[in-house]
Amino acid sequence: MLTITAILFPAIAGVAAGLIKKEYQKKIPYYAAIMILSLLLASTAALFSADIMLFQFSENADLYFSFDNFGRFYLISVLLLYSTVVFYAFEYMKKEENREAFFSFLFISLGALIAVAASGNPITLYLSFEMATLTTVPLVLHEKTKEAVTAGLKYLFYSIGGALLGLFGIFFVYFYSSGSRHFTIGGFLDHDLISGHEKFFLAVIFVTIIGFGTKAGMYPMHGWLPTAHPIAPAPASSLLSGIIAKAGIVSVVRIVYYSVGADFLRSTWVQTAWMILAMLTVLMGSTMAFLEKNLKKRLAYSTISQISYIMLALSILSADGLRGALLHLISHAASKGCLFLTAGVFIYLLGKRQVSDLYGLGKKMPLTFTAFLIASLSLVGIPPMGGFLSKWVIALAAADSGIGVLSYLPTVVLLISAFLTAGYLFPVVVDGFFPGKNFEADKDAVEPPALMTVPMFLLCAAALIVGIYGVKIMEGLNF
Numbered sequence: 355m356l357t358i359t360a361i362l363f364p365a366i367a368g369v370a371a372g373l374i375k376k377e378y379q380k381k382i383p384y385y386a387a388i389m390i391l392s393l394l395l396a397s398t399a400a401l402f403s404a405d406i407m408l409f410q411f412s413e414n415a416d417l418y419f420s421f422d423n424f425g426r427f428y429l430i431s432v433l434l435l436y437s438t439v440v441f442y443a444f445e446y447m448k449k450e451e452n453r454e455a456f457f458s459f460l461f462i463s464l465g466a467l468i469a470v471a472a473s474g475n476p477i478t479l480y481l482s483f484e485m486a487t488l489t490t491v492p493l494v495l496h497e498k499t500k501e502a503v504t505a506g507l508k509y510l511f512y513s514i515g516g517a518l519l520g521l522f523g524i525f526f527v528y529f530y531s532s533g534s535r536h537f538t539i540g541g542f543l544d545h546d547l548i549s550g551h552e553k554f555f556l557a558v559i560f561v562t563i564i565g566f567g568t569k570a571g572m573y574p575m576h577g578w579l580p581t582a583h584p585i586a587p588a589p590a591s592s593l594l595s596g597i598i599a600k601a602g603i604v605s606v607v608r609i610v611y612y613s614v615g616a617d618f619l620r621s622t623w624v625q626t627a628w629m630i631l632a633m634l635t636v637l638m639g640s641t642m643a644f645l646e647k648n649l650k651k652r653l654a655y656s657t658i659s660q661i662s663y664i665m666l667a668l669s670i671l672s673a674d675g676l677r678g679a680l681l682h683l684i685s686h687a688a689s690k691g692c693l694f695l696t697a698g699v700f701i702y703l704l705g706k707r708q709v710s711d712l713y714g715l716g717k718k719m720p721l722t723f724t725a726f727l728i729a730s731l732s733l734v735g736i737p738p739m740g741g742f743l744s745k746w747v748i749a750l751a752a753a754d755s756g757i758g759v760l761s762y763l764p765t766v767v768l769l770i771s772a773f774l775t776a777g778y779l780f781p782v783v784v785d786g787f788f789p790g791k792n793f794e795a796d797k798d799a800v801e802p803p804a805l806m807t808v809p810m811f812l813l814c815a816a817a818l819i820v821g822i823y824g825v826k827i828m829e830g831l832n833f
Contacts, residue, residue: 356395356403357419361469364392368461372454382444385457389440392461393433396468400426405474414528417481418536420474423831424612427680428604429471431687434816435597436464438809442695443589445805446702450587456496460589463489463598470601475536476524479608480517486601487513487569493590494582505578505585512568512578519565520605526558527613537608541615560624562609564631569602571658572665573635580642583654584707588698591650595657596691600683603664607676616671621757628669629760633767635662640774649697649709652778653690659771660686660733666764667748670755677828678747685740685820689732692813693779696726699802699810709782716786718799723786725810730779732817735772740820745772 371384405420421429440460447453466489469482487510495506528535530551532544548555568575579599583591610616619625639659646652660682667679699722700706700715716723732739735746745768752764801807820827 355406356399357406357421357472358408360392360395360399360403361419361465361472363395363465364388364461364468365465367391368458368464372458378448378453381454381457385440385444385461388461389437392464393437396429396433399468399472400429411477414535415477416475417478418474419469419472419478420536421472422537424607424680425471425473427684427831428600429468431600431684432464432467432471432597434684435593435687435691435813436460436467438812439589439592439691439695442592442698442806442809443587445803446587446589446698449702450496452496452498455492456587456590459489459492460593463493463593466490467597467601470604473537473608475534476527476609476613479605480521480524483520483566483569483601483605484514484517486598487517490590490594490598493594494586496587496590497585499585502585505582509578509582512575516565516568516575516602519561519568520609521565523558523562523565523609526555527609530555531613535613537612539612541611541613541618543614543618556619556622556624559609559614559619560627563606563624563628566602566605566609567665570599570606570661570665571635571639572602572662573631573638573658576635576639576658579658580646580651580654583657583694584648584650588650588694588701591653592691592694592698595653595694596687599657599661600664600687603661603668603679603683606665606668607679610668610671611676620671625669625671625757626760629666629764632662632666632669633763635659636666636767636771640771640778644774644778646778647709648707649700649712649782650694650707652709653693653697656693656733656775656778657690659775660690663745663748663768663771666767667751670748670751670764672751672755674747674751674754678744678751681740681747681820681824681828682744685732685744685817685824688813688816688820689729689739689741692725692729692810692817693733695806695810695813696722696729699806702806703802704799712782713785714789714793715799716783716788719786719801721801721807722810723783725807725814726779726786727783728814729810729817730775730783732814732821733779734775735768738818738821740817740824743821743824
């Protein structure tokens with residue numbers, strides 16, 4: 355029951371803390387304690403908990419939780435980002451209303467993502483995935499303006515629509531399988547049952563990839579990301595981009611690598627179409643980010659591009675491609691999480707949202723701009739940052755895949771995207787530190803409090819650690 359406790363504790367404790375009749379400042383120690391205990395419980399569950407079948411819907415469908423190495427890896431990313439963002443939010447939310455509701459849903463969503471990490475079969479994953487969506491919609495709706503409601507509903511409809519396509523695929527995965535249907539590397543399909551229905555099943559799996567890819571912002575189902583991110587509070591944007599959107603990635607990995615089996619899709623039209631869509635999304639997201647002038651919206655388009663790096667790596671359908679995808683999952687979580695937090699600093703202290711408003715601020719906010727620079731280095735792919743290592747592994751995996759021109763196109767796409775990424779991130783830093791001789795920065799510009807600064811640099815450190823020790827981390831988790 356340790357896994358169930360780890361899932362339920364942050365949700366129950368977060369709601370209970372919100373109901374305590376105290377001023378916001380006096381509630382912060384309670385929220386901090388909840389985050390620390392959630393971190394300890396989830397880590398302990400991932401290492402020591404036994405598999406548990408919680409409920410059986412029918413003979414072949416049950417609610418089953420089991421941590422494997424992939425689940426543990428995703429959990430590391432979840433706990434890294436939530437731990438830093440929660441403490442950052444203690445300061446950021448001082449100027450926001452409905453703080454109790456925000457933290458309650460923040461902790462409920464943490465429980466849902468722990469459930470995603472611990473899901474042991476497709477049905478459990480689907481239910482956890484849907485819970486993660488429903489509990490994060492209020493984070494987008496937080497400001498309760500017309501724009502926030504519109505953004506929240508768009509996020510909800512896209513996510514539920516994508517999840518229903520995923521459920522369609524899960525049904526046929528179960529139909530063409532036998533046995534326990536628990537996640538197993540290589541899959542659990544019954545090839546005798548599927549014999550003669552391969553063409554239909556390939557179409558089903560492609561629809562499933564598109565469905566779960568909606569949460570990950572893959573074209574053509576990417577539209578919710580640039581709408582939701584500029585509206586949500588910065589801590590929520592950091593989580594949405596850094597880790598919540600990647601619930602779609604987790605679902606795709608679980609279906610392709612742990613249910614169907616990569617061998618079934620390799621060298622089929624599904625692999626080709628998937629790779630082309632992923633590369634198209636990478637280029638589209640990078641281009642739109644390059645053209646965007648609102649900082650948070652620019653970062654949202656960047657998320658579309660960067661998460662599609664992961665989709666591209668997964669579409670290679672090899673062990674090395676999977677390793678590259680996982681490295682980029684955690685390096686992007688750290689670097690993009692940090693960038694959204696820096697954007698939150700500009701909003702919190704100065705009310706500035708446009709890139710053009712940041713000229714010269716680097717002289718008065720050198721720590722904030724340094725954090726922005728370090729995270730940008732990783733996102734562009736400059737060694738020794740995590741983004742460089744993950745893209746290097748992805749490019750090598752593609753070159754070694756032996757699938758004709760598609761072996762080389764990913765490297766070209768990654769290079770073009772890297773140039774575009776540098777084009778929309780580095781000028782922010784250059785203009786911040788070197789605006790020109792006659793330019794005077796905003797007199798009100800100051801560095802943020804430590805509660806905001808320390809989380810940003812912890813995420814920068816995480817991106818650097820992935821770049822230096824990423825391969826050893828993969829080896830330690832046996833990927």
